[in-house]
Amino acid sequence: MQDFPGVLAEARLWQIVGLSLEVSLSAVGLAALAGLPLGAALAVARFPGRHAVVVLLNALMGLPPVVVGLAIYLLLSRAGPLGSLGLLFTPGAMVIAQTVLILPIIAALSRQAVEDAWREYEEQLRSLGARGMRAALTVLWDIRFSLLTVVLAGLGRAAAEVGAVIIVGGNIDGVTRVMTTAIALETSKGDLPLALGLGLVLIAVVIAVNAAAFLVKEAAQRRYG
Amino acid sequence: MILPLQLSEVTYRDIIKPLTLEIAAGPSTIILGANGAGKSVLMRLMHGLLAPTGGRIAWHESDPARVRRLQAMVFQRPVMLRRSALANVVYALALAGVPALEREPMARAALDEVGLSYLARRPARVLSGGEQQRLALARAWALHPEVIFLDEPTASLDPSATREIEAVIRAFDASGTKVVMATHNLGQARRLGDEVIYLHQGRVLERTPAERFFSQPASAEAAAFIRGELPWV
Numbered sequence: 001m002q003d004f005p006g007v008l009a010e011a012r013l014w015q016i017v018g019l020s021l022e023v024s025l026s027a028v029g030l031a032a033l034a035g036l037p038l039g040a041a042l043a044v045a046r047f048p049g050r051h052a053v054v055v056l057l058n059a060l061m062g063l064p065p066v067v068v069g070l071a072i073y074l075l076l077s078r079a080g081p082l083g084s085l086g087l088l089f090t091p092g093a094m095v096i097a098q099t100v101l102i103l104p105i106i107a108a109l110s111r112q113a114v115e116d117a118w119r120e121y122e123e124q125l126r127s128l129g130a131r132g133m134r135a136a137l138t139v140l141w142d143i144r145f146s147l148l149t150v151v152l153a154g155l156g157r158a159a160a161e162v163g164a165v166i167i168v169g170g171n172i173d174g175v176t177r178v179m180t181t182a183i184a185l186e187t188s189k190g191d192l193p194l195a196l197g198l199g200l201v202l203i204a205v206v207i208a209v210n211a212a213a214f215l216v217k218e219a220a221q222r223r224y225g
Numbered sequence: 226m227i228l229p230l231q232l233s234e235v236t237y238r239d240i241i242k243p244l245t246l247e248i249a250a251g252p253s254t255i256i257l258g259a260n261g262a263g264k265s266v267l268m269r270l271m272h273g274l275l276a277p278t279g280g281r282i283a284w285h286e287s288d289p290a291r292v293r294r295l296q297a298m299v300f301q302r303p304v305m306l307r308r309s310a311l312a313n314v315v316y317a318l319a320l321a322g323v324p325a326l327e328r329e330p331m332a333r334a335a336l337d338e339v340g341l342s343y344l345a346r347r348p349a350r351v352l353s354g355g356e357q358q359r360l361a362l363a364r365a366w367a368l369h370p371e372v373i374f375l376d377e378p379t380a381s382l383d384p385s386a387t388r389e390i391e392a393v394i395r396a397f398d399a400s401g402t403k404v405v406m407a408t409h410n411l412g413q414a415r416r417l418g419d420e421v422i423y424l425h426q427g428r429v430l431e432r433t434p435a436e437r438f439f440s441q442p443a444s445a446e447a448a449a450f451i452r453g454e455l456p457w458v
Contacts, residue, residue: 224351
Protein backbone atom coordinates (compact mmCIF):
# COMPACT_ATOMS: atom_id res chain seq x y z
CA MET A 1 0.00 0.00 0.00
CA GLN A 2 3.04 2.33 0.19
CA ASP A 3 2.64 3.37 -3.40
CA PHE A 4 -1.01 4.32 -2.91
CA PRO A 5 -0.36 8.13 -2.75
CA GLY A 6 1.78 7.76 -5.83
CA VAL A 7 -1.10 6.09 -7.60
CA LEU A 8 -3.39 9.01 -6.86
CA ALA A 9 -0.89 11.49 -8.22
CA GLU A 10 -0.80 9.82 -11.56
CA ALA A 11 -2.41 11.90 -14.27
CA ARG A 12 -3.51 8.68 -15.93
CA LEU A 13 -5.71 7.88 -12.99
CA TRP A 14 -7.55 11.17 -13.24
CA GLN A 15 -8.01 10.63 -16.93
CA ILE A 16 -9.68 7.31 -16.11
CA VAL A 17 -11.88 8.88 -13.45
CA GLY A 18 -12.83 11.67 -15.86
CA LEU A 19 -13.79 9.26 -18.62
CA SER A 20 -15.84 7.15 -16.18
CA LEU A 21 -17.83 10.17 -15.14
CA GLU A 22 -18.19 11.41 -18.68
CA VAL A 23 -19.52 8.09 -19.96
CA SER A 24 -21.85 7.36 -17.04
CA LEU A 25 -23.22 10.91 -16.73
CA SER A 26 -23.87 11.06 -20.49
CA ALA A 27 -25.67 7.73 -20.33
CA VAL A 28 -27.75 8.89 -17.34
CA GLY A 29 -28.60 12.13 -19.13
CA LEU A 30 -29.79 10.33 -22.25
CA ALA A 31 -31.63 7.63 -20.33
CA ALA A 32 -33.38 10.24 -18.16
CA LEU A 33 -34.37 12.29 -21.20
CA ALA A 34 -36.09 9.27 -22.72
CA GLY A 35 -36.95 7.23 -19.63
CA LEU A 36 -38.69 9.84 -17.47
CA PRO A 37 -41.35 10.83 -20.07
CA LEU A 38 -41.70 7.16 -21.03
CA GLY A 39 -42.34 6.18 -17.42
CA ALA A 40 -44.78 9.06 -16.94
CA ALA A 41 -46.70 8.17 -20.10
CA LEU A 42 -46.95 4.54 -19.02
CA ALA A 43 -48.16 5.67 -15.58
CA VAL A 44 -51.18 7.59 -16.85
CA ALA A 45 -51.98 5.73 -20.07
CA ARG A 46 -54.62 3.01 -20.10
CA PHE A 47 -54.47 0.53 -22.95
CA PRO A 48 -54.87 -3.24 -23.43
CA GLY A 49 -51.69 -5.05 -22.48
CA ARG A 50 -50.48 -2.27 -20.21
CA HIS A 51 -49.86 -4.64 -17.33
CA ALA A 52 -47.69 -6.83 -19.51
CA VAL A 53 -45.65 -3.79 -20.56
CA VAL A 54 -45.20 -2.76 -16.91
CA VAL A 55 -44.04 -6.26 -15.94
CA LEU A 56 -41.66 -6.42 -18.90
CA LEU A 57 -40.23 -3.00 -18.09
CA ASN A 58 -39.72 -3.99 -14.46
CA ALA A 59 -38.02 -7.19 -15.57
CA LEU A 60 -35.68 -5.24 -17.86
CA MET A 61 -34.27 -3.51 -14.77
CA GLY A 62 -32.41 -6.74 -14.22
CA LEU A 63 -30.78 -6.84 -17.66
CA PRO A 64 -27.32 -8.40 -17.27
CA PRO A 65 -24.72 -5.83 -18.39
CA VAL A 66 -22.74 -8.42 -20.36
CA VAL A 67 -25.83 -9.30 -22.37
CA VAL A 68 -26.47 -5.63 -23.16
CA GLY A 69 -22.78 -5.26 -24.03
CA LEU A 70 -22.96 -8.23 -26.36
CA ALA A 71 -26.09 -6.96 -28.10
CA ILE A 72 -24.60 -3.51 -28.63
CA TYR A 73 -21.34 -5.15 -29.74
CA LEU A 74 -23.20 -7.09 -32.42
CA LEU A 75 -25.02 -3.95 -33.57
CA LEU A 76 -21.85 -1.87 -33.75
CA SER A 77 -19.38 -4.48 -35.02
CA ARG A 78 -18.10 -4.00 -38.52
CA ALA A 79 -20.52 -6.58 -39.95
CA GLY A 80 -23.43 -5.36 -37.81
CA PRO A 81 -26.27 -3.07 -38.94
CA LEU A 82 -24.67 0.01 -37.36
CA GLY A 83 -21.09 -1.00 -38.12
CA SER A 84 -20.60 1.82 -40.60
CA LEU A 85 -20.76 4.34 -37.74
CA GLY A 86 -17.38 3.11 -36.54
CA LEU A 87 -18.37 3.45 -32.91
CA LEU A 88 -17.11 0.14 -31.57
CA PHE A 89 -14.30 0.53 -29.00
CA THR A 90 -15.03 4.24 -28.54
CA PRO A 91 -16.52 6.05 -25.51
CA GLY A 92 -19.60 6.61 -27.70
CA ALA A 93 -20.28 2.88 -27.79
CA MET A 94 -19.93 2.75 -24.01
CA VAL A 95 -22.46 5.54 -23.61
CA ILE A 96 -24.91 3.69 -25.86
CA ALA A 97 -24.52 0.44 -23.94
CA GLN A 98 -24.98 2.09 -20.55
CA THR A 99 -27.96 4.09 -21.81
CA VAL A 100 -29.66 0.87 -22.90
CA LEU A 101 -28.79 -0.70 -19.57
CA ILE A 102 -30.26 2.02 -17.35
CA LEU A 103 -33.15 3.25 -19.49
CA PRO A 104 -35.44 0.51 -18.11
CA ILE A 105 -34.39 1.35 -14.54
CA ILE A 106 -35.26 5.03 -14.92
CA ALA A 107 -38.45 4.33 -16.88
CA ALA A 108 -39.71 1.63 -14.49
CA LEU A 109 -38.98 3.58 -11.30
CA SER A 110 -40.44 6.82 -12.65
CA ARG A 111 -43.51 4.91 -13.86
CA GLN A 112 -44.10 3.79 -10.28
CA ALA A 113 -43.43 7.26 -8.82
CA VAL A 114 -45.75 9.04 -11.27
CA GLU A 115 -48.45 6.41 -10.86
CA ASP A 116 -48.42 6.86 -7.07
CA ALA A 117 -48.61 10.65 -7.44
CA TRP A 118 -51.30 10.34 -10.12
CA ARG A 119 -53.75 9.07 -7.51
CA GLU A 120 -53.45 12.45 -5.79
CA TYR A 121 -53.44 14.61 -8.92
CA GLU A 122 -55.81 12.87 -11.31
CA GLU A 123 -59.14 14.45 -10.36
CA GLN A 124 -57.72 17.94 -10.01
CA LEU A 125 -55.86 17.81 -13.33
CA ARG A 126 -58.83 16.33 -15.18
CA SER A 127 -61.03 19.03 -13.67
CA LEU A 128 -58.62 21.69 -14.94
CA GLY A 129 -58.65 20.07 -18.37
CA ALA A 130 -55.21 18.40 -18.45
CA ARG A 131 -55.24 15.20 -20.42
CA GLY A 132 -52.86 12.59 -21.77
CA MET A 133 -49.20 13.49 -22.11
CA ARG A 134 -49.81 17.02 -20.84
CA ALA A 135 -51.08 15.65 -17.54
CA ALA A 136 -48.26 13.08 -17.39
CA LEU A 137 -45.57 15.74 -17.87
CA THR A 138 -47.23 18.02 -15.31
CA VAL A 139 -47.04 15.28 -12.68
CA LEU A 140 -43.51 14.37 -13.73
CA TRP A 141 -42.37 17.95 -13.23
CA ASP A 142 -44.26 18.25 -9.96
CA ILE A 143 -42.48 15.27 -8.39
CA ARG A 144 -39.10 16.29 -9.83
CA PHE A 145 -37.37 16.22 -6.45
CA SER A 146 -38.38 12.61 -5.80
CA LEU A 147 -37.26 11.66 -9.30
CA LEU A 148 -33.73 12.68 -8.41
CA THR A 149 -33.46 9.40 -6.51
CA VAL A 150 -34.64 7.55 -9.61
CA VAL A 151 -31.92 9.18 -11.68
CA LEU A 152 -29.33 8.42 -9.00
CA ALA A 153 -30.33 4.75 -9.11
CA GLY A 154 -29.55 4.82 -12.81
CA LEU A 155 -26.25 6.57 -12.22
CA GLY A 156 -25.31 4.03 -9.58
CA ARG A 157 -25.92 1.18 -11.96
CA ALA A 158 -23.97 2.89 -14.76
CA ALA A 159 -20.99 3.81 -12.62
CA ALA A 160 -20.77 0.35 -11.08
CA GLU A 161 -21.10 -1.89 -14.10
CA VAL A 162 -18.16 -3.40 -15.94
CA GLY A 163 -19.63 -6.04 -18.24
CA ALA A 164 -21.13 -3.77 -20.88
CA VAL A 165 -18.35 -1.21 -21.14
CA ILE A 166 -15.59 -3.80 -21.31
CA ILE A 167 -17.25 -5.58 -24.25
CA VAL A 168 -18.11 -2.52 -26.36
CA GLY A 169 -15.21 -0.34 -25.14
CA GLY A 170 -12.46 -2.89 -25.08
CA ASN A 171 -10.67 -1.36 -22.07
CA ILE A 172 -8.13 0.40 -24.29
CA ASP A 173 -5.60 2.35 -22.22
CA GLY A 174 -6.11 6.07 -22.64
CA VAL A 175 -9.17 5.65 -24.87
CA THR A 176 -11.87 3.52 -23.31
CA ARG A 177 -10.42 2.51 -19.95
CA VAL A 178 -12.76 3.49 -17.12
CA MET A 179 -12.57 2.84 -13.39
CA THR A 180 -14.42 -0.47 -13.35
CA THR A 181 -12.55 -1.93 -16.31
CA ALA A 182 -9.24 -0.72 -14.85
CA ILE A 183 -10.07 -2.37 -11.54
CA ALA A 184 -10.88 -5.64 -13.31
CA LEU A 185 -7.62 -5.46 -15.26
CA GLU A 186 -5.38 -4.54 -12.32
CA THR A 187 -6.94 -7.27 -10.22
CA SER A 188 -6.26 -9.89 -12.88
CA LYS A 189 -2.69 -8.58 -13.24
CA GLY A 190 -2.25 -8.93 -9.50
CA ASP A 191 -1.73 -5.20 -8.79
CA LEU A 192 -4.12 -5.24 -5.88
CA PRO A 193 -3.09 -1.87 -4.33
CA LEU A 194 -3.80 -0.08 -7.57
CA ALA A 195 -7.11 -1.95 -7.99
CA LEU A 196 -8.05 -1.13 -4.42
CA GLY A 197 -7.07 2.52 -4.83
CA LEU A 198 -9.22 2.78 -7.94
CA GLY A 199 -12.07 1.13 -6.09
CA LEU A 200 -11.86 3.66 -3.28
CA VAL A 201 -11.81 6.55 -5.76
CA LEU A 202 -14.87 5.09 -7.51
CA ILE A 203 -16.77 4.86 -4.24
CA ALA A 204 -15.71 8.38 -3.23
CA VAL A 205 -16.90 9.80 -6.55
CA VAL A 206 -20.26 8.06 -6.26
CA ILE A 207 -20.72 9.33 -2.69
CA ALA A 208 -19.79 12.88 -3.74
CA VAL A 209 -22.32 12.89 -6.58
CA ASN A 210 -25.05 11.53 -4.31
CA ALA A 211 -24.26 14.03 -1.57
CA ALA A 212 -24.50 16.92 -4.03
CA ALA A 213 -27.80 15.61 -5.34
CA PHE A 214 -29.12 15.20 -1.80
CA LEU A 215 -28.26 18.78 -0.86
CA VAL A 216 -29.93 20.15 -4.00
CA LYS A 217 -33.03 18.07 -3.30
CA GLU A 218 -33.26 19.13 0.34
CA ALA A 219 -32.89 22.81 -0.49
CA ALA A 220 -35.47 22.62 -3.27
CA GLN A 221 -37.93 20.69 -1.14
CA ARG A 222 -37.68 23.21 1.68
CA ARG A 223 -38.37 25.95 -0.80
CA TYR A 224 -41.27 24.38 -2.70
CA GLY A 225 -42.81 22.03 -0.14
CA MET B 226 -75.00 29.65 -21.61
CA ILE B 227 -74.22 26.06 -20.71
CA LEU B 228 -76.95 25.92 -18.05
CA PRO B 229 -79.38 24.41 -17.34
CA LEU B 230 -77.85 21.06 -16.49
CA GLN B 231 -80.31 18.22 -16.77
CA LEU B 232 -79.89 14.87 -14.99
CA SER B 233 -82.40 12.26 -16.08
CA GLU B 234 -82.72 8.97 -14.20
CA VAL B 235 -79.00 9.13 -13.40
CA THR B 236 -77.52 6.26 -11.41
CA TYR B 237 -74.00 5.55 -10.24
CA ARG B 238 -73.38 1.99 -9.05
CA ASP B 239 -75.45 1.65 -5.87
CA ILE B 240 -74.42 5.07 -4.58
CA ILE B 241 -76.80 7.23 -6.60
CA LYS B 242 -80.32 5.86 -7.09
CA PRO B 243 -82.22 6.92 -10.22
CA LEU B 244 -82.09 10.66 -9.84
CA THR B 245 -83.69 13.39 -11.92
CA LEU B 246 -82.63 16.94 -11.32
CA GLU B 247 -82.27 20.22 -13.11
CA ILE B 248 -79.66 22.79 -12.13
CA ALA B 249 -80.54 26.17 -13.60
CA ALA B 250 -78.80 29.52 -13.53
CA GLY B 251 -79.63 31.77 -10.62
CA PRO B 252 -79.38 31.57 -6.85
CA SER B 253 -76.98 29.17 -5.20
CA THR B 254 -77.83 25.53 -4.66
CA ILE B 255 -76.65 23.65 -1.60
CA ILE B 256 -76.49 19.88 -1.70
CA LEU B 257 -76.95 18.83 1.87
CA GLY B 258 -76.69 15.39 3.35
CA ALA B 259 -74.92 13.19 5.86
CA ASN B 260 -71.57 11.54 5.12
CA GLY B 261 -72.12 8.76 2.62
CA ALA B 262 -75.30 10.27 1.21
CA GLY B 263 -73.64 10.52 -2.21
CA LYS B 264 -72.95 14.28 -2.32
CA SER B 265 -69.41 14.02 -3.62
CA VAL B 266 -70.33 11.43 -6.22
CA LEU B 267 -73.23 13.60 -7.40
CA MET B 268 -70.88 16.61 -7.72
CA ARG B 269 -68.40 14.53 -9.71
CA LEU B 270 -71.14 13.24 -12.00
CA MET B 271 -72.34 16.77 -12.70
CA HIS B 272 -68.80 18.07 -13.24
CA GLY B 273 -68.05 15.19 -15.59
CA LEU B 274 -65.31 13.48 -13.59
CA LEU B 275 -67.45 10.35 -13.28
CA ALA B 276 -69.58 8.81 -15.98
CA PRO B 277 -73.04 7.70 -14.80
CA THR B 278 -73.68 3.97 -14.88
CA GLY B 279 -77.23 4.72 -15.99
CA GLY B 280 -79.34 7.62 -17.18
CA ARG B 281 -78.30 10.78 -18.93
CA ILE B 282 -76.53 14.01 -17.99
CA ALA B 283 -76.94 16.83 -20.49
CA TRP B 284 -75.97 20.47 -20.57
CA HIS B 285 -77.93 23.05 -22.50
CA GLU B 286 -74.75 23.70 -24.51
CA SER B 287 -73.81 20.88 -26.86
CA ASP B 288 -70.16 21.85 -27.54
CA PRO B 289 -68.14 19.77 -25.01
CA ALA B 290 -65.18 22.18 -25.11
CA ARG B 291 -67.37 25.10 -24.03
CA VAL B 292 -69.02 22.97 -21.36
CA ARG B 293 -65.60 22.13 -19.94
CA ARG B 294 -64.35 25.69 -20.03
CA LEU B 295 -67.41 27.27 -18.46
CA GLN B 296 -67.49 25.13 -15.34
CA ALA B 297 -64.99 24.59 -12.57
CA MET B 298 -64.75 22.54 -9.41
CA VAL B 299 -63.07 23.07 -6.06
CA PHE B 300 -62.36 19.98 -4.02
CA GLN B 301 -62.32 19.43 -0.29
CA ARG B 302 -58.56 19.11 -0.44
CA PRO B 303 -57.15 21.13 -3.30
CA VAL B 304 -54.10 19.76 -5.10
CA MET B 305 -51.54 22.49 -5.67
CA LEU B 306 -48.62 22.12 -8.05
CA ARG B 307 -45.06 22.67 -6.82
CA ARG B 308 -44.77 26.13 -8.26
CA SER B 309 -45.79 29.61 -7.16
CA ALA B 310 -49.39 30.53 -6.31
CA LEU B 311 -49.51 32.71 -9.41
CA ALA B 312 -48.09 29.93 -11.60
CA ASN B 313 -50.79 27.57 -10.39
CA VAL B 314 -53.47 29.91 -11.71
CA VAL B 315 -51.51 30.59 -14.91
CA TYR B 316 -51.28 26.82 -15.48
CA ALA B 317 -55.07 26.47 -15.33
CA LEU B 318 -55.46 29.35 -17.78
CA ALA B 319 -52.95 27.75 -20.15
CA LEU B 320 -54.94 24.50 -20.09
CA ALA B 321 -58.08 26.45 -20.91
CA GLY B 322 -56.38 27.85 -24.00
CA VAL B 323 -56.00 31.45 -22.83
CA PRO B 324 -53.36 33.24 -24.97
CA ALA B 325 -49.98 33.42 -23.21
CA LEU B 326 -49.90 37.20 -22.82
CA GLU B 327 -53.31 37.38 -21.16
CA ARG B 328 -52.63 34.67 -18.57
CA GLU B 329 -50.65 36.60 -15.99
CA PRO B 330 -52.94 39.65 -15.80
CA MET B 331 -55.96 37.34 -15.52
CA ALA B 332 -54.26 35.24 -12.85
CA ARG B 333 -53.30 38.35 -10.86
CA ALA B 334 -56.87 39.61 -11.04
CA ALA B 335 -58.13 36.26 -9.74
CA LEU B 336 -55.65 36.29 -6.85
CA ASP B 337 -56.72 39.82 -6.07
CA GLU B 338 -60.33 38.69 -5.96
CA VAL B 339 -59.63 36.18 -3.18
CA GLY B 340 -57.19 38.46 -1.36
CA LEU B 341 -54.04 36.48 -2.11
CA SER B 342 -52.10 38.97 -4.25
CA TYR B 343 -49.47 39.38 -1.57
CA LEU B 344 -48.67 35.65 -1.77
CA ALA B 345 -48.49 35.47 -5.57
CA ARG B 346 -44.79 34.54 -5.65
CA ARG B 347 -44.91 32.14 -2.70
CA PRO B 348 -44.69 28.42 -3.52
CA ALA B 349 -48.27 27.12 -3.39
CA ARG B 350 -47.49 23.97 -1.43
CA VAL B 351 -46.15 25.87 1.58
CA LEU B 352 -49.30 28.00 1.99
CA SER B 353 -51.67 27.23 4.88
CA GLY B 354 -54.75 25.10 4.30
CA GLY B 355 -57.02 28.14 4.17
CA GLU B 356 -54.72 29.97 1.79
CA GLN B 357 -54.47 26.93 -0.46
CA GLN B 358 -58.25 26.67 -0.58
CA ARG B 359 -58.55 30.36 -1.46
CA LEU B 360 -55.94 29.77 -4.15
CA ALA B 361 -58.05 26.87 -5.43
CA LEU B 362 -61.02 29.23 -5.59
CA ALA B 363 -58.92 31.78 -7.49
CA ARG B 364 -57.78 29.06 -9.89
CA ALA B 365 -61.37 28.03 -10.51
CA TRP B 366 -62.50 31.63 -10.68
CA ALA B 367 -59.84 32.91 -13.09
CA LEU B 368 -61.85 31.79 -16.11
CA HIS B 369 -65.09 33.27 -14.81
CA PRO B 370 -67.00 30.04 -15.16
CA GLU B 371 -70.75 29.99 -15.47
CA VAL B 372 -71.04 27.25 -12.85
CA ILE B 373 -68.72 26.46 -9.98
CA PHE B 374 -69.01 23.17 -8.09
CA LEU B 375 -67.71 23.26 -4.53
CA ASP B 376 -67.30 19.92 -2.79
CA GLU B 377 -67.17 20.58 0.96
CA PRO B 378 -64.63 23.36 0.44
CA THR B 379 -64.28 24.16 4.15
CA ALA B 380 -64.56 20.68 5.65
CA SER B 381 -60.89 20.58 6.68
CA LEU B 382 -60.50 24.24 7.66
CA ASP B 383 -60.70 26.14 10.93
CA PRO B 384 -63.50 28.68 11.59
CA SER B 385 -61.57 31.79 10.56
CA ALA B 386 -60.38 30.22 7.29
CA THR B 387 -63.95 29.02 6.75
CA ARG B 388 -65.25 32.58 7.11
CA GLU B 389 -62.77 33.80 4.49
CA ILE B 390 -63.76 31.05 2.07
CA GLU B 391 -67.44 31.78 2.60
CA ALA B 392 -66.86 35.46 1.86
CA VAL B 393 -65.22 34.51 -1.44
CA ILE B 394 -68.09 32.17 -2.29
CA ARG B 395 -70.58 34.94 -1.57
CA ALA B 396 -68.66 37.22 -3.94
CA PHE B 397 -68.82 34.57 -6.68
CA ASP B 398 -72.54 34.23 -6.11
CA ALA B 399 -73.02 38.02 -6.24
CA SER B 400 -71.15 38.22 -9.54
CA GLY B 401 -73.70 35.93 -11.18
CA THR B 402 -71.79 32.65 -11.19
CA LYS B 403 -74.00 29.70 -10.33
CA VAL B 404 -72.72 28.17 -7.10
CA VAL B 405 -73.43 24.49 -6.49
CA MET B 406 -71.99 23.46 -3.14
CA ALA B 407 -72.03 20.18 -1.26
CA THR B 408 -71.81 20.37 2.50
CA HIS B 409 -72.88 18.54 5.60
CA ASN B 410 -72.51 21.72 7.64
CA LEU B 411 -75.97 23.07 8.46
CA GLY B 412 -74.70 26.49 9.50
CA GLN B 413 -72.90 26.89 6.22
CA ALA B 414 -75.95 25.77 4.25
CA ARG B 415 -78.00 28.36 6.11
CA ARG B 416 -75.43 31.10 5.51
CA LEU B 417 -74.82 30.46 1.82
CA GLY B 418 -77.79 28.57 0.46
CA ASP B 419 -80.71 29.98 -1.47
CA GLU B 420 -82.13 26.55 -2.10
CA VAL B 421 -81.34 23.19 -0.54
CA ILE B 422 -81.28 19.80 -2.18
CA TYR B 423 -81.38 17.21 0.56
CA LEU B 424 -79.68 13.98 -0.41
CA HIS B 425 -80.25 10.80 1.56
CA GLN B 426 -78.76 7.42 0.60
CA GLY B 427 -78.39 8.45 -3.03
CA ARG B 428 -81.87 9.91 -3.38
CA VAL B 429 -83.11 13.49 -3.49
CA LEU B 430 -85.64 13.69 -0.68
CA GLU B 431 -86.25 17.42 -0.83
CA ARG B 432 -85.59 20.45 -2.91
CA THR B 433 -86.82 23.58 -1.25
CA PRO B 434 -85.86 27.19 -0.59
CA ALA B 435 -83.32 27.19 2.24
CA GLU B 436 -85.53 29.09 4.65
CA ARG B 437 -88.38 26.65 4.36
CA PHE B 438 -86.01 23.66 4.53
CA PHE B 439 -84.76 24.70 7.93
CA SER B 440 -88.11 25.82 9.37
CA GLN B 441 -90.34 23.06 8.05
CA PRO B 442 -88.55 20.16 6.36
CA ALA B 443 -90.94 17.95 4.43
CA SER B 444 -89.28 14.59 5.05
CA ALA B 445 -88.70 12.87 8.36
CA GLU B 446 -85.07 12.16 7.40
CA ALA B 447 -84.34 15.82 6.76
CA ALA B 448 -86.07 16.82 9.96
CA ALA B 449 -83.94 14.30 11.84
CA PHE B 450 -80.79 15.53 10.10
CA ILE B 451 -81.60 19.12 11.09
CA ARG B 452 -82.20 18.08 14.68
CA GLY B 453 -78.68 16.68 14.51
CA GLU B 454 -79.73 13.09 14.70
CA LEU B 455 -78.36 10.39 12.51
CA PRO B 456 -81.40 9.27 10.53
CA TRP B 457 -80.35 5.64 10.22
CA VAL B 458 -79.96 4.86 13.92
